[in-house]
Amino acid sequence: MNVSTPFPSAETVQQITADIIELVECESHSYDRQGLDACLSLLIDLTERRLGKPAEMQRYPGGEQGDIVTLTYPGSGTGHIAIIGHYDTVWPRGTLAAWGERSSQDDTGRLRLSGPGILDMKTGVVQGIWALRLARESGLQVPTVTFLFNGDEEIGSLASRKVIENVTAPLDATLVLEPSHHGAVKTERKGVGLFKVIATGVESHAGLNPAAGASAIHAMAEFITAIIAAADPAKGTTINAGLIEGGTGSNVVAGRCAVQFDIRVRSLDEQARIDTAFDAATVSDPRVKIEVRHNWNRPPMELTKASQPLLEHARQVASELGFALQNVAVGGASDANFVAGLGRPVLCGLGAVGDGAHARNEFIYADMTGRQTALLTGIIQRLANGI
Structure with a gap:
């Protein structure tokens, strides 16, 4: 498909940056319902300001x-896509006031903008909104776009998973706007x-009658040793x-003894x-009962x-913009996992x-905002008429 991808003007990039800063300055920790409500209200308002x-x-x-x-937002083409972004962050309210320097230059002179949640992922959310605006302003066909904004991604998307699956299926x-x-x-x-x-074992006095007991802790030590051996780092x-x-x-x-495991596959x-x-997995003392509670928070x-084909579209756009787009595998999970688990393109x-997600040096490169928005x-x- 021969499409001329619009690159945002310097003035537009300034507006995008201002929107990013506005959203970052509305603190929205995953466990702060008041902050989350305020941020979602701002996000809806921001979307309507830019898209109607x-x-x-x-x-x-x-x-x-x-x-x-x-x-x-209805499109002029026959396609229908979802754009997903989360507005919660790992940073409690009050972090912004103690954050320190918000703007700096790296060793090469590139401008860094910093703040809680600016990388993960408030910049991506703003870029997604502006990308649709620029696509509509280009005069070319666009798909119908459904934005999905959730406020619990950082803690497992427990409430939003079903919504994500139902909306995207x-x-x-x-398209997921993670960094x-x-x-x-x-x-x-x-x-x-x-x-x-x-x-679950059998309690007894450790000095007077140790043989009468069946230690849940000793058994769990066996269980942990056995199950860690099942890991296969070479396979990820x-x-x-x-x-x-x-x-x-x-x-x-x-x-009694209980252990919580984090597993990545x-x-x-x-x-x-x-x-x-x-x-x-078994333990040597048959008097100890082992209960395993399986919970796959996100599929691979x-x-x-x-x-x-979605990746190929992205590569074609990048080539038109003058760079080669790489793709990588990473250890962390996101809401994209849920869509992939349905067998759907994502x-x-x-x-x-930028860099520093979940760290005090979290930042974005300001000079990449325009390019990333153009890519989107x-x-x-x-995708105006589907893949």
Whole structure:
């Protein structure tokens, strides 16, 4: 498809940057409902300022976390895509006031803009809004676009997962505005398992009658050792026993022990293998009962045949803009995992270029804002009539 991708003017980039700063300065920690509500209101207002009133808006309850909102803008083409961004951050209210320097230059003189959530992922959200605006202003066909903004991504998208799956399942493609990997898009992400294992033993006095007891802690030590051996880093499979609690006193044979595991896998095959490994693991004392609570928070995102054409569209746009677009696999998960789990076309990492996500030096490169917005604009144009 021969499409001329519009690159935003210097004045437009200034407006995009101003919108980014406005959104960053509205603090929205994942557990701060008041801040989340304020940020979502601002985000809806910002979207309407730049794109007008949506043809349809739906709001879904987020429980104790931020609500989920979808805003649909009809296109002139037959295609229909979703653009997903989360507005929650890992930073509690008050972080901004103590943040320190917000603008600086690196060793090469490039301007860095810093602030809580600026990279992950408020810049991407703003760029997505402006990309649709520029695509519409180009006079070329555009698809119908449904924006989905959620306020619980940083804590697992527990309320928004079903909304994401239901909204994106029938659509042609989904673009996720997570930060890029130094400019590269993300086509593979690990699936995340959050398992809890509980051992129940028999309590007894550790000094007077130790043989009468069956230690849940001793058994769990065996279990952890066995299950860690099931990891396969060469295949991208890692298992971490991150939290452990149990027992009632040092002189009591422990009657209970619980461990929370973080598991990362690159493929559905590995996910199934790990499920089997947890269920098959045994301990030497038959009096100790082991309960495994499986919980795959996100399925793995793999670069499938469904998503490959979407990547090719993105590469064509990048080539037109004068650069070669790379794609990478990363260990972290995102809402793109849910879409990939449905077998639907999805591309992630289309947001900001910078570094320091979840760190006090979180920043974006200001000179990449225009390019990233143009990349999104071109992809939207190429999806006017579907993939």
